[in-house]
Amino acid sequence: MVFHRLLLLTSSLLLFSSETIGSPVLQLLAPQPRPLVIWHGLGDTYGSPGILEFISLVQDVHPGIFVHSIHLDTDLKEDQRATFYGNVDEQVDLVSEQLANITELEEGFDAIGFSQGGQFLRAYVERYNSPPVHNLITFGSQHMGISDIPGCRPWDLVCQLARRAAMGGVYSEWAQKNLVQAQYYRDPARMDTYLSSNHFLTSINNELAATANNTYASNLSSLSKLVLVLFLRDDTVVPKESSWFGSYAVPDDKALHNVADKTIVPMRLQPLYLQDWIGLRALDERGDVLLETCPGEHMQVTRDCWEPLVKRFVGGATTKYVVPDREVLLVQR
Template sequence: MVSFDSLCYSLLLLSGLVEVLANPLQSRKHEPRPLVIWHGMGDSYGSPGMLEFINEIKEMHPGIFVHSIYLDEDLKEDQRAGFLGNVNLQLGNVTEQLRDIPELSQGFDAIGFSQGGQFLRAYVERYNSPPINNLITFGSQHMGVSDFPLCRRWDLVCQFARRAARGNVYTEWAQENLVQAQYYRDPTQLPQYLSSNHFLTDINNELDESVNQTYAENLISLNKLILVLFSEDKTVVPKETSWFGSYAPPEDDDDYEKTIIPMRLQTLYTEDRIGLKTLDERGDVVLETCEGEHMQLSTGCWRPLVNTYVGGPIKSQMMLVQDQVVLNGF
């Protein structure tokens, strides 16, 4: 005999099924999970290289929906915003952008190129609505950089930002307006970095007095975090930042020998300040290496990762309700 509680639960499931049937977006059958990409410094959301990459992914995963994040719909302004702007404000705008895309409402996988990778991680920790399933970051500066990336000879915007930042990196103006300054972490000036920076110190929960537990809860919600390091990277210093490594602060100012603090010895890891330790011990932090310089993406490196961690089947809400009906024997 069916209990009253079971009957009520089954009726609720059926009412959910009716609601889903009335919504064409929710009644989608199994299809590839959507993908969101955030480009790196000096690139734009619709550059030829980005469009080629997107097309190759669509060939790998037929039917996949791909969105390339933009900070400005004008390609030149979008490229410029990768150098000049307030990262915290940009993140808020990107979050609104993603929330307004119906295809992403049930979640998505994400790929971040260079600085786009730590920006997507910041999105996970601060917002994650809609949620990211798998996050792949290529050559991203998760523990910041201790030198500024070199610029192409013709890239005047990059050259201006680099010159302006080098001598004034921890000034209020630089921390509000120069993107690369907002993840510049000088091991010889850590006190100044901790007191001046409002982006990287926050998403890495480095400030003892303001650790945000929500960041850890949100990062743990990822299915997989795939961290890709470039073996010959000389653009990102140190290259180990892609795996949450950083230079140790000097013990003696007169004889500073640079040594790397690896991910599992970082305070943010040992104290599990952002959920990285929990994710890693769960087996869901994947450390990968691409041979070559920064962002030299060979197909032999990126294709297996995209094939494995992008485009998995996503169950529609209708399918989830049907599964619950079956499991509860109605």
């Protein structure tokens, strides 16, 4: 109802203007689905068969939708390597420039982040958000970091080398600048070391009062919807509740440090949430944070899981009114 009233008001104002000053009558363009941006996960590439198939299926759901798959290198092997090696702050900066130079995205877009691509897209929203993200969906992402470095497939040499280097010195200066997973490794048993060494996750979660950025909160809370998807049988992301902004509690000196004895601190009990360091609480209290699940293991994104979310939160129609030689007016729903 509000949309239709806004539409009628916009039309009336423009028609009145054209009649009184002799400008050409406005032109109504056909509604188009809002564009979509995808950021793939660890070990994947922007043009892998799985990503290309997913894009095709999304285009079946929303005919005519423009989809951009983020790349850190146009060479597929180098793009895959960049999921293991690189400075994440620099990668997010590179992506912000990439998105700003795509004409189809200039009015904004919806976004889907797979695994680590989810927290990287959140970093984009908090730090740049120009062009702006409308709805953000993250699948199995590590918003509160990981407390273990996942294992690798036997034949994946690049992964094995990165994992070995990370396990050998995850909080070393070199690892925190060059190993992607190390930059969101958050060990609750070594919180002081994490807070003093980490540059990426502590930043996007505003965990350091001395460097806190209020823009992050205003940008994240500008989202229409933040959809957080957790995989119920995820044993790759440790703990899996990180996908919902959960984390292991910081142990006291007498606590046992095995997984069975660790307590999960859920999103709404996190200091990050309670003190609203990044705008998550404001977004949630509006009813715009949705906690969803997929039944399988990490990144087993079945159609039954992703399709209802893509139908609801991707590709909302955009309607444009154009007056020749004048600024384009945009009404979205």
